[in-house]
Amino acid sequence: MTLANDTDEDNSAQPSDRLLRQFVGYNIKRAYIQLQGDLTQTLAPFGLRIGTFSALAVVVGSEGISQTQLSEVLNIKRSGVVVLVDELENLGAIDRKPVETDRRAYALRVTAKGWHLWQNAERAVQLHEDALFDKLAVEDIRTLRELLVRATRSATRKRQEAGE
Amino acid sequence: MTLANDTDEDNSAQPSDRLLRQFVGYNIKRAYIQLQGDLTQTLAPFGLRIGTFSALAVVVGSEGISQTQLSEVLNIKRSGVVVLVDELENLGAIDRKPVETDRRAYALRVTAKGWHLWQNAERAVQLHEDALFDKLAVEDIRTLRELLVRATRSATRKRQEAGE
DNA sequence: CTATATTGTTATGTCAGTGAACATATTTAA
DNA sequence: TTAAATATGTTCACTGACATAACAATATAG
Numbered sequence: 001m002t003l004a005n006d007t008d009e010d011n012s013a014q015p016s017d018r019l020l021r022q023f024v025g026y027n028i029k030r031a032y033i034q035l036q037g038d039l040t041q042t043l044a045p046f047g048l049r050i051g052t053f054s055a056l057a058v059v060v061g062s063e064g065i066s067q068t069q070l071s072e073v074l075n076i077k078r079s080g081v082v083v084l085v086d087e088l089e090n091l092g093a094i095d096r097k098p099v100e101t102d103r104r105a106y107a108l109r110v111t112a113k114g115w116h117l118w119q120n121a122e123r124a125v126q127l128h129e130d131a132l133f134d135k136l137a138v139e140d141i142r143t144l145r146e147l148l149v150r151a152t153r154s155a156t157r158k159r160q161e162a163g164e
Numbered sequence: 165m166t167l168a169n170d171t172d173e174d175n176s177a178q179p180s181d182r183l184l185r186q187f188v189g190y191n192i193k194r195a196y197i198q199l200q201g202d203l204t205q206t207l208a209p210f211g212l213r214i215g216t217f218s219a220l221a222v223v224v225g226s227e228g229i230s231q232t233q234l235s236e237v238l239n240i241k242r243s244g245v246v247v248l249v250d251e252l253e254n255l256g257a258i259d260r261k262p263v264e265t266d267r268r269a270y271a272l273r274v275t276a277k278g279w280h281l282w283q284n285a286e287r288a289v290q291l292h293e294d295a296l297f298d299k300l301a302v303e304d305i306r307t308l309r310e311l312l313v314r315a316t317r318s319a320t321r322k323r324q325e326a327g328e
Numbered sequence: 329c330t331a332t333a334t335t336g337t338t339a340t341g342t343c344a345g346t347g348a349a350c351a352t353a354t355t356t357a358a
Numbered sequence: 359t360t361a362a363a364t365a366t367g368t369t370c371a372c373t374g375a376c377a378t379a380a381c382a383a384t385a386t387a388g
Contacts, residue, residue, distance in 0.1 A: 014225070018225055020222070025199035025203055028195050032193055032196045039189055054190075061180055066336095068335060076376070077376080079378085080375080082338085085336095102335080105334090125189075126187075213344095232366060240344090242368085246369085247344090267354085
């Protein structure tokens with residue numbers, strides 16, 4: 001992940017990454033890295049990583065989901081899900097219930113412990129994001145506004161095409 | 165990188181990742197992955213990766229920059245810069261000019277070839293991003309609007325604190 | 329019933345980056 | 359001025375978060 005440093009101790013009119021800041025992808029990446037780095041710390045006290053947090057969220061929201069289905073929702077391969085489910089199972093947050101009608105598959109279920117874990121982690125991340133918004137650089141905000149304008153224009157065009 | 169699938173072939177009222185969609189980080193990630201995946205393909209014909217593209221942009225914009233400075237702008241370690249500079253040098257896009265006043269350091273310079281490469285790549289990425297905006301899911305746009313509102317509120321609060 | 333497909337699993341590879349150690353060169357302090 | 363501390367670029371081993379490929383067990387289709 002390559003992105004420019006946030007610390008604008010050099011507030012010259014020509015930042016070294018000015019040619020990159022024109023790109024939405026670059027600015028999105030900056031925003032994401034900032035959120036991600038800190039989120040990892042927010043989740044650590046719960047024994048969760050971003051991946052396991054995401055997987056837990058999906059299982060909480062879709063009880064009985066299979067690992068293959070989970071891999072589709074998370075957009076990763078089945079082999080990657082094994083690690084996440086193992087980790088959540090070791091935490092005692094979910095369990096693999098054998099499916100009677102298909103002995104190859106498991107139905108993933110949240111335990112009582114997992115439910116409480118989810119509630120606490122969810123609240124922590126909400127607070128985390130609220131706090132982090134105060135730290136968004138003004139430059140990022142400007143770019144996000146530009147992004148919004150373009151995205152909205154795109155959505156409007158879509159609606160017009162659809163004859164709305 | 166864990167994120168939910170874009171293909172909303174299941175347009176139920178309760179998507180399996182609904183608990184994740186409340187988070188800005190999750191939506192930012194979705195947007196970034198979408199942009200990033202395709203950007204890699206856009207850059208491939210030029211022999212560039214996202215990392216080398218970014219490094220080239222910085223050198224173009226700050227001729228004579230050192231590798232340590234470049235690492236600070238790109239927010240990666242010096243050891244990571246070596247790979248990028250090697251790759252750009254092998255492409256003939258930049259060169260390492262010895263600095264007379266400091267024999268440890270190199271001044272990174274764009275070659276004529278590198279300048280043309282940058283111009284073509286920059287244009288390609290601009291076109292790429294314009295085209296990609298049509299593909300941004302409406303849900304992402306909605307979330308980005310929300311993000312903007314919160315970010316703007318945050319910026320306003322900052323200005324008020326500053327007494328503007 | 330046989331051929332094909334699917335589920336979860338393991339082992340291995342990849343890719344972008346970090347961390348630690350190093351040679352060389354420069355700056356700071358005694 | 360010499361000695362200690364610091365900075366630059368480099369190498370190599372390592373990590374985290376995936377993907378790919380092969381596999382056994384099971385299920386489904388022809």
